[in-house]
Amino acid sequence: MTDEQTALTDLADGAADPASASVPPTTRHPWRQGEVVELSIDDLSNSGDGVGRYAERAVFVPDAVVGDRLLVRLVHTKPQYAHGKLVEILAPSPHRIRPRCIVADKCGGCQWQHVDYAFQLETKRNLVVQSLERLGGFSDVQVDPVLGSEAADERRQDRRVLEATAAAQALEVGEAEAAIASSIIASSIIAPSIIAPPIIPLRPASIAPDADLNYRNKATYPLTRSSSGQVQAGYYQKGSHHLINLNQCPIQDQRLNPLLADVKQDLLERGWSIYDEKLHRGKLRHLGLRIGRRTGEMLLTLVSKESNLAGLEAQAIDWISRYPDLVGVALNLNGDRTNAIFGSDTLCIAGRPYLREIFAGLEFHIQPTTFFQVNTEQAEALLQVMIDQLDLQGHEVLVDAYCGIGTLTLPLAARVRQAIGIEMQPESIQQADANAALNHITNATFQSGTVEDLLPQLPTPPDIVLLDPPRKGCDASVLQTLLTLQPAQIAYLSCNPATLARDLKVLCADGAYHLTRVQPADFFPQTPHVECVAFLKR
Helix, strand or coil: CCHHHHHHHHHHHCCCCCCCCCCCCCCCCCCCCCCEEEEEEEEECCCCCEEEEECCEEEEECCCCCCCEEEEEEEEECCCEEEEEEEEEEECCCCECCCCCCCCCCECCCCCCCECHHHHHHHHHHHHHHHHHHCCCCCCCCECCCECHHHHHHHHHHCCHHHHHHHHHHCCCCHHHHHHHHHHHHHCCCCHHHCCCCCCCCCCCCCCCCCCCCCECEEEEEEEECCCCCEEEEEEECCCCCEEECCCCCCECHHHHHHHHHHHHHHHHHCCCECECCCCECCEEEEEEEECCCCCCEEEEEEECCCCCCCHHHHHHHHHHHCCCEEEEEEEECCCCCCCCCCCEEEEEEECCCEEEEECCEEEEECCCCCCCCCHHHHHHHHHHHHHHHCCCCCCEEEEECCCCCCCHHHHHCCCCEEEEEECCHHHHHHHHHHHHHCCCCCEEEEECCHHHHHHHCCCCCCEEEECCCCCCCCHHHHHHHHHHCCCEEEEEECCHHHHHHHHHHHCHHHCCEEEEEEEECCCCCCCCCEEEEEEEC
């Protein structure tokens, strides 16, 4: 679904709506590319642009906020909509704030740093509500307020202090380590019955008071070379392929920032060539940084077209000695002419091929290319919502479709009789099995294959199915299999409200299931993206 389709429907029925429709032709003021017009912004699109109306047509304006009155230059016009560029703010919105990043107006990493956080959350909830109403045909559905980063921060302070103290004392570590473990376990929002703290050195998370920043546990930066020959890493400028060079990023975990500037200089001094995607020449393509929020352990990954980087092992050893929390340096090989970041082969150059992380009281080993939610705290918050809502009694068979490395399967396994994970990536299944063994979880099994193929073949009908598909949503055959299997409950996690609404409409047709609750969560502050979980019962 595009912003243009959204705008056309807005004009057709007078409401903010992510569905598509056509607008009857009317006599309109002709508009010209390059024309400067005055607009009032009355909506935000699902890509983060402000939306205003001019001559009964929608104009999409980056860096705009609902309530702004602007002068806008029309830079790309179509019969029913246009894209504009902000020329002047005539009257700022009460929701407009000063961005906390000095390159926020250029970098494409964030779209909403100029929007106050409370209004970001309100807007994200509205996006979910509108999708459910317009695309799914639902009305009077309980859509809770978005779980924001600030709320998660408060929850981490409030829950389970007594249980954390007892668990810390049970660890066979020194007094200092026990104090650290206590503070970390106290930050977990998962119920005590599934806490089994591993005996590993833990470091307190250095999370800034601004909980809507410093949240990303992973960043992958494209590399390029400036006109003066300097190695640059950063994000692409909005609407272009021009790289904005960064020495720090306010939305990534701040403990990664020192590596960003220093590693670029090391790459320059080593003289390794930088990949040119137009010519398909050069070697280094991306710099990947990853951190365990609870352990502080870090991984550094270079993505290269070729493996012959002279002196790489020596440089990797130097990085590990220089940064005490850096536990591994990896080289990922991607020789294809593609937009994909990672290739299929990853080599451990020095240290370990994984970092250790604590999630929901369990220890996970996370590799450079492993999918793991980038916002650890919010993923835990949404998991706790699931535990509370599903009201697990211990006798259920739970299937986690699209399970990845078992991030949700393993914490939930402690509350059910049997947990089954399905994932099409064999490498993820191997990691899921290893993580289960690491935590001595014996009632969770994992199967490699597509959900479309494996879900109908399950030997035991599931009582609960957890869906967590990619943005495109579930294949139609998966939905039909669910309607055949008829599990008592379905929990559907989604990062795309439009495809969520589409799939829920199928599952709830003819009264097969009842949509009881939707809980949005803000996994990506400063962007228009919203995650949510929908609960269905037969």
